Amino acid sequence: MATTATMSKRSLWGGGAVQPLKASYGKLMMWFFLVSDAFTFSGLLIAYAFLRWSAPAYNGDPEAFTFSTEYWPIPEKVYEAFPGFHGVELPLVFVGLMTFILILSSVTMVLAVEAGHRMDKKAVVKWMLWTIIGGFAFLSCQAWEWSHFISGTDTATISDVMVNGIWKENYEIFGANLTFNQYGPPAFAALFFFITGFHGFHVFSGVVLNVIIFFNAATGVYERRGHYEMVEKVGLYWHFVDLVWVFVFTFFYLI
């Protein structure tokens, strides 16, 4: 048949009719990328856990906990701020909201994929839009969290540090930078910036991909193509971002 001939010529690049493991070329490659990306995050996780395990822990009374550069902080004492509630201790509430947003945006992504299977263009566009909104909401939350983390709390932590090449004793540390921070040892903030930053960058790339897919779906590219597999592939990436957050949430905010 003429149509199948042109189809297979075009889709040779896409693996043709041969589908090892009964998954299309594009989906398999996305899975392999995700496995390699999981290795990257594992590397970060190993570095984090190794540094944390070998750092002095705080074994005193959690009620009497104060920040010090001498030991690793209790996470719920660090992450207890919420926009608009200055001075109110709300441990882990904001990060809970972020988790909730990311899980919801994962759900809307699954709904977009499901709508794609039914060739329902309107529903795909709708759910992709919600997924993009969820992604932006998460990124905004992270921007606020970072800015709060960097500017710090009202009370300074006193420690001896090097500032612009000059050794300063009993220096008042507010917030965090790449050399020292008020919450704990320098590695604490460095790892926070690196790991949540790397994850945030993944979320950002995911939002960019989602926007591209959203426009393609809205302009009918996938409808003309006859399938919405691109939504599935980008969906895999988006869920992976959610998956990484689940681990970051546990290892950074709970443990």
Add this chain to the structure above:
Amino acid sequence: MEQATTNVQVQPVDKAKIWGIWKVALILAVVTGIEYVFAFQMEAGALRNVIFIGLTIVKAFYIVAEFMHLGHEVKGLVYSIILPMIFILWLIMALVNLEGAAIKDARGIVDYEGDGIEHVDEEH
């Protein structure tokens, strides 16, 4: 050229499937809720960390198996993805638990025990 589809038939919504998706989301939310209960009601320690990691793996299973659809792929694909991850987990546990503790010990790093309890190092 790509084959252009002219007649697109929108298939009706399968209510059970949609409910299945929301059910997974509900499970994820409930497991996160349980994590919060442990975070606030239980004292920090090795046991609590194990519980957290266990619950994280439960959440990861639902995301990968249902949202990423891996639970419905052929076995070969499932294992080619899961097996490397299991080996990586093994590596993580070995590095963190054994090597991390050994390095801490070798460097002579002592934990902070709170005010009033001073560690006196006999050698100095």
